[in-house]
Amino acid sequence: MHISEGVLSAPVLLAGAVLSFGGITLGLKKIKKNEDLFKVAVLSSVFFVVSLIHVPIGPTSAHLVLNGLLGLLLGWSTFPSIFVALVLQAILFQFGGLTTLGVNTFALAMPGVISYYIFRRMLRGKNSLAFCAGFLCGILSLLMATLFISIALIETEKSFTALSLTLLTMYLPISIVEGIITGFVVLYIKKVKPEVLG
């Protein structure tokens, strides 16, 4: 899910950087209270850790992304949260790259923000509805992220449909796992601290 350095052309990188910059400033403005900052920080490290741990699923496997969970809990603050984690991954492990930070941040954070607006209201309903919201949010966010990545790679890889299909089949099982995890986390938070979900 991390695009490496030297793959994308300058206009794509610039577009990603500008879009992400907008998202990050908006996200930072949305953080009003100090308690919210803690939430962003903790979820930042959740994202950081799960991207580095590889989970086997079927014949192949990949790491979790959990951008749906971040989006659902943070809204626009997903942008700064993911950005900080990606910076550290790029510096410490050369995952992705510093020039591709903008594109990677946008591709992962934007789906989270979109899911936030789609599923936020469903969380207030019954437990079963909230679980469904979390489940669908987890699946949709990751699949949207693969779509964004495919769009970013449109120039580099020859066939857009082929690339998005490979990415889709690769990430479909993971997205289901993410959906289940997001669903259960939402249920758990709903039980112990419903005010977090708004």
Add this chain to the structure above:
Amino acid sequence: MKNKKKLSFFQHKGFLNPSKSSNIGNILLSFLFFSLLQLVFFSSNPVYAHKVSTYAYREGDKIFGECYFVDGSPCKNSKVEIYNARGDKILETTTDEKGKYSFTITEKGTLRIVISAGEGHKAKYKLEGIGGETVKKETPLTQHHPSINKDEIKQIIEEAMDAKFSELKTEIINLHKQMDKVTLRDLIGGIGYIFGVWGIITLLKNKKNAS
């Protein structure tokens, strides 16, 4: 009901202040639970990963290399491109099932090896050039034994060295692989950094609010 009991236990112990620190404790708990679960069950499996690295070495005119993902699994059937010091592409090959590649090349200068693993992943390696004519100086050996020419000696030495160093070279590749692996220490360090970064942001925000 069970959860409420648990919560009051934490409050009693002073872990959670219900009025102020709200959500943090619970999110942290669930986060730790998931990450530990993953660490315990999944971290040791060799699987598809998202960073590719490569390493290559010379053996005379031949160049051997290996391309692998961050967890050590091979990067199969990927395009390998070789550029010279001026940036011109001089060769193209692919990696085999074990992620290995090799090619013969006469170029002695610095080579840049670029491997595209697809889906936006790329690995680069700079192979330093070797001096074209390092044995320029006439050695007394050739004068005493005119029957063996200089090139032959050079070749014999090179073959002997290659044989000796082949083990060392695989060892170096293994070391490279290990260096690229993400360890538990890296993860914990990374979490620390993130909290540090957000701590600084909190400080700045507080200062702004105060002024």
